[in-house]
Amino acid sequence: MLRREPPRAVAAARATAGAATAEHSPPCRPAVPPRFKRREQACLNPRPPARALPRLLWPRLQPCSRRSCCTPSPLTSPMAMAVAPQRAQARGSLTRKTGTVDGLTAAEVATIDRKNRSYVPPPAYAAADAAGDVDAPHPPPPPLLSAFVMAVAGAAGKALFATASATNGLHVYRRDALLTAVTDRPPGTGLLTVSNHKSVLDDPLLLGALLPWSLLTDPSRMRWGLCAVDICWQGRAAAAVLTAGKVLPIVRRGGLGQPELTRYAALLGRGDWLHVFPEGRVSQEGMTYARHGLGKMVVAAMEAAPPGSPPPLLLPIYHEGVERVMPQEAATHELLSVAPRLGQTAYVMVGEAVDLVPALARGAGCFAARAVAARALPPGAPLPDPPECMALYADVCTAASTALRLLRARLRATVAEEEGVDLGDPYEVS
Numbered sequence: 001m002l003r004r005e006p007p008r009a010v011a012a013a014r015a016t017a018g019a020a021t022a023e024h025s026p027p028c029r030p031a032v033p034p035r036f037k038r039r040e041q042a043c044l045n046p047r048p049p050a051r052a053l054p055r056l057l058w059p060r061l062q063p064c065s066r067r068s069c070c071t072p073s074p075l076t077s078p079m080a081m082a083v084a085p086q087r088a089q090a091r092g093s094l095t096r097k098t099g100t101v102d103g104l105t106a107a108e109v110a111t112i113d114r115k116n117r118s119y120v121p122p123p124a125y126a127a128a129d130a131a132g133d134v135d136a137p138h139p140p141p142p143p144l145l146s147a148f149v150m151a152v153a154g155a156a157g158k159a160l161f162a163t164a165s166a167t168n169g170l171h172v173y174r175r176d177a178l179l180t181a182v183t184d185r186p187p188g189t190g191l192l193t194v195s196n197h198k199s200v201l202d203d204p205l206l207l208g209a210l211l212p213w214s215l216l217t218d219p220s221r222m223r224w225g226l227c228a229v230d231i232c233w234q235g236r237a238a239a240a241v242l243t244a245g246k247v248l249p250i251v252r253r254g255g256l257g258q259p260e261l262t263r264y265a266a267l268l269g270r271g272d273w274l275h276v277f278p279e280g281r282v283s284q285e286g287m288t289y290a291r292h293g294l295g296k297m298v299v300a301a302m303e304a305a306p307p308g309s310p311p312p313l314l315l316p317i318y319h320e321g322v323e324r325v326m327p328q329e330a331a332t333h334e335l336l337s338v339a340p341r342l343g344q345t346a347y348v349m350v351g352e353a354v355d356l357v358p359a360l361a362r363g364a365g366c367f368a369a370r371a372v373a374a375r376a377l378p379p380g381a382p383l384p385d386p387p388e389c390m391a392l393y394a395d396v397c398t399a400a401s402t403a404l405r406l407l408r409a410r411l412r413a414t415v416a417e418e419e420g421v422d423l424g425d426p427y428e429v430s
Contacts, residue, residue: 181315199328292390408426
């Protein structure tokens with residue numbers, strides 16, 4: 001197994017730091033300055049942006065200024081990061097009985113924590129836990145079974161969404177950018193697609209409608225997806241089908257300590273495609289900010305990749321209209337109907353890849369601190385999240401959130417100009 005050493009791409013002068021972690025990471029939610037009331041470019045640095053990218057598409061970002069977002073809780077002992085205590089924390093130690101938590105009602109929080117406690121990890125993860133190896137990625141499913149499951153999901157998506165269809169219409173902008181990233185990226189480079197989360201149909205049905213049959217029937221090039229254990233992993237039959245479709249469990253409200261984050265980062269590190277919803281939940285009204293787990297997966301992917309490997313390709317995808325096909329009740333987030341509505345139109349736009357090199361260079365101290373911690377821990381043990389890493393996680397999540405908001409403005413303006421359809425304020429603040 002590769003020892004975690006700082007990648008050469010960011011091997012600059014680095015400072016060491018003590019071990020620290022955050023059991024529960026709130027979303028990086030920077031405040032919008034008054035002078036940007038109609039532009040969602042939060043946490044801006046007045047210095048000029050990188051020369052290689054336009055100012056409006058890639059503003060230079062600062063770490064989130066909110067202390068509760070960027071400052072971790074101290075870790076009392078390295079042994080507290082063992083796998084078993086992590087899972088115990090992920091199964092309900094964060095329950096709050098009153099008010100809302102991260103946009104969830106108290107009833108939703110209680111349900112999530114109850115179902116998290118009944119979560120049984122896949123056999124591959126249970127074996128890795130017994131061996132004390134949190135880096136072990138999930139093995140690929142049987143190719144023929146995986147191709148069949150993905151083809152069925154893709155057929156359902158294409159039947160529900162089509163350019164000219166009696167069910168629901170689909171308008172896709174810059175589809176070629178997604179296909180190029182999936183099929184023609186450099187060998188060994190991971191692909192991390194991030195999308196807003198409008199409905200339960202986003203993956204696999206909407207994604208299946210976007211992709212050609214040549215990809216849907218090729219499991220080696222298809223994406224790995226994530227689904228919350230309180231929704232998807234509540235039965236062995238469902239778990240078997242999801243695993244065959246390359247969908248893996250994630251513990252919602254499980255925090256940065258859950259070993260699943262490191263395992264999915266290992267998939268990125270070996271060059272696979274990972275499709276995630278960084279908001280962490282369906283948001284049909286507005287858009288919430290990316291969770292810190294996104295930044296941690298990028299950092300862990302760099303550590304898992306061979307020395308000198310480039311960072312994962314971060315590609316934003318924004319869509320609207322699917323929330324009208326499968327609407328939810330605003331207060332409780334429950335589905336209004338289990339049957340999709342017809343006669344709607346979905347709009348999808350794929351953005352440009354986000355350059356992560358500047359953020360990784362600014363957060364080089366994170367890699368040094370984790371490398372020092374790795375030398376003091378047994379092989380395969382989880383690494384802490386020191387303050388330098390929390391700032392880097394915030395940098396990555398802010399970059400992804402900003403890219404999605406700029407893409408939202410671009411999609412809404414394009415649809416209004418070309419289709420005459422008003423999807424909302426391009427510069428909505430949410």
